[in-house]
Every structure is written in structure tokens, then in C-alpha cells.
Amino acid sequence: MYYAYKYRLKPSDAHREELDRHRDICRQLYNHTLYRLNEYQDEHGELPSMTTLRSELPDLKKWWDGLSEVYSKVLQTVVERLFDNLKGLSALKKNGYGVGQLKWKPPREFCSFTYSQSGFKLDKKGGQTVLSLSKLADIPIRLHRTIPDDATLKQVTVKKEPTGEWFATFGVQMDREPPETPENPERCVGIDVGILKYAHDTDGTAVGSLDLSDERDRLEREQRKLSRKQHGSNNYEKQRRQVAECHADLRRKRRDFLHKLSNYYAREYDFVAVEDLNVKRMMESPSNSRNTASAAWRTFLSLLEYKCEREGTHFVAVNPKGTTKECASCGVSTEKPLWVREHSCPACGFEADRDANAAWNILSRGLEDVGVGYSESTSSETRCVSDGRTRASLSLTPVETALPVDTPVSAKRVVEAGSPTLKERTASAVSE
């Protein structure tokens, strides 16, 4: 499996100049290669192969001075990138290649370049971690999380964001064992994602939605200012950067929250069940917030799935049909309008928060999906029995939510502490 690890670079002014210079040489090579593609097609009536164009690079270096100043593998990835774009285009067009459709890249649209296989490494220089890029520089990097020891670094892409910041994304390869059948009920969790609360799980942890109204207000203010500036002027350019920073700030805060929440679930549990959002009950959200919310859920779930895979945790997306209506204790369905926030079963008397009840249903469906029987038991002491051949069975007891319905953990807590609970579960398990 391939994974991406993204870090912020902290280049000096001299580094920035070098990064921009290399970026621009790559851009020129991209445009030149595009021109060569067209020229070759006119001459031969067909497109050259990627190898043909890559093999022209040494000759090109003879008359193109700047080219030799860029690491050779970087130049090769520029040619590969053009072919990737071409493939993407032909997949869209179906009726053959459409080289003519590929556009020449102006400086603003060519933001990144890639070191593949060699020419880059992480290093320590003067007590600081640096990304050492061949023929370029040793650029300080903020490694806010470590890359696992067993990971193989395959490539690194350095990219300039519209704000002017530079980031490095490592493509790494890791061989992970497929997750084992979940055995410990305490390490299995079902999560219900929603509008009023961001998430509610079977451990009674409820997390509130992230409040970004201040950031949105600021963005609107800066956008209004931009609309009053004269297009193309120096002030316009300055203000455009302000707006780009607001966008980046919003994106950063949202991603940060989703990263921390998904990290928490992937690390603390062996088994995570969620609803399959392709068929998620979208009707529950008011139309104006529907798109934003569903986009955020999708991001959350894709991060969660990816991290679960990385941590060796089972990830299951279940059919969401009727998860709020069904009773987690006895299975009887009862109609429940959106404004009814509690689940109270007329058949068995089980009472819980609406979302907690849904989370329990999600968990039991998830366990069924992986072939683990879900047996109801009044004793939470019972552990499951699994001999590897017979169906494993977990004893799970729906419990009433530990938190009052109206006071979920704030999203702010997740951002500050990196976890919605006061104590990480692993830490509490050790102390027991």
C-alpha cells in the first residue's frame, strides 16, 4: 500500500528563490515536451512513447543550460506528468488522444515538481531536520508526525501553495498485515456522523461540530476588499494573497480537526464501523448545509478508512437504512421524526440518545458484515470466543450514553488535545 505524508517546508529566502527557479525550469520543460509531442505527431502521424521523449533529455541538455541544473530524475517525472495528463484526457475523450487539448502552462499553474526514487532524503543539519534535495538545497522541514520505520520513501513532491507556502508530500510504501478478526469488544466502535453533533460513538463519546464562523467572516471581509481593488494592480495582488490565506486557513483548520478525530478512532480501536455515505440519509440535513456537511463527512470517512488500513484496524461501511429507527436492544423499528432526539423503545423499553442508538446499530451491522455474530448479553464481562474456524461472537451491550445529550465534547477539544476523550483508551487500559 502507498501512503502520503505531507509536511510544511520552512525555506529561507534563498531557498525560495531556488525552489522557484527549479519549478520554472520544470515548467519550461513541460511546455517544451508538449510542443515536441505535437511536432512528433505531425511528422510521424502518431504520438511518441514516453520512453522516446525521455530519451531526448540528454540531447536537450546540450543546448539548454538550465536543464543540467535540475536533478535528472526530476526532469523525467516532468515528462511522465505530461503523459499522465494525456492519459487522463484520453480517458475523458475516449476517441483517441487529444494532445491539442493539453494547455501550455503559465507560471501560476505549474506549482510542483517531484523527486522519484532518488535524489532526496531526510537528514539532520545543525540540529534541524532538513529535506535534502539533490542539486537544490537542504530545506528545513517541520516533521509534525513521524514516518513509520518500516516505510520505504518512494518519492517526494514539493509544491507551492497559492499563499506562497511550500509543502513536501512523501509517497511511502508500507506492507501492512491484514487486520485480524476483532476479538475484544472494548476495542470495537460504531460511529454515527451527523449535523447537530459531528460524531456520536458507541462508547458514549459525542463530538460537536467545528465552529469556523470567525474564519468565514474574515474570508468574506477580505473578499469584499478584493472586489474594490483594481484588477492587476499591486494592491490587488497583495489582497489576492490575503484571500488565498483565508481559504488556506479554513481548509487547514477543517483538515486538522478531521485528521485528529480519524487518528483517534483508527489508533484506539481494532474495529471501526460507520455508515456508507453513498446512501446516507441526506434528507436529515437542511438543504443549505447538506452539501458542505456531506463533503466533510466524505473527507472524514476517507481519512478514517486510510488510517485504519495504516494502523491495521478493521474498517467497515454499513448500509445506513433505518439505523435511527431500529432499536439497538431488541431490533424493533419505530418511526422517529428528526426533532426527536431520544430513542425510547415501545417494545423493550430501551432508552438512549438518538445518535447513540444509531451508533449501536451501525456497530452490530458492521460486525455482521465481517462475519462476527452479535449476541446480546446483559453482562459486558463476556468476551468473545474465536477459534478461527467457527464464527466468532462478540458480546456487546448497548449502554445509555455517558454524556448528557446536550453537551457533546467540543470540536475545539479535539483540535487542542488531539482526542475527544480526557484519557486515551490505551492509557486507561494500562492503568487498570
Ligand SMILES: [Zn+2]
Ligand atoms: Zn427495543
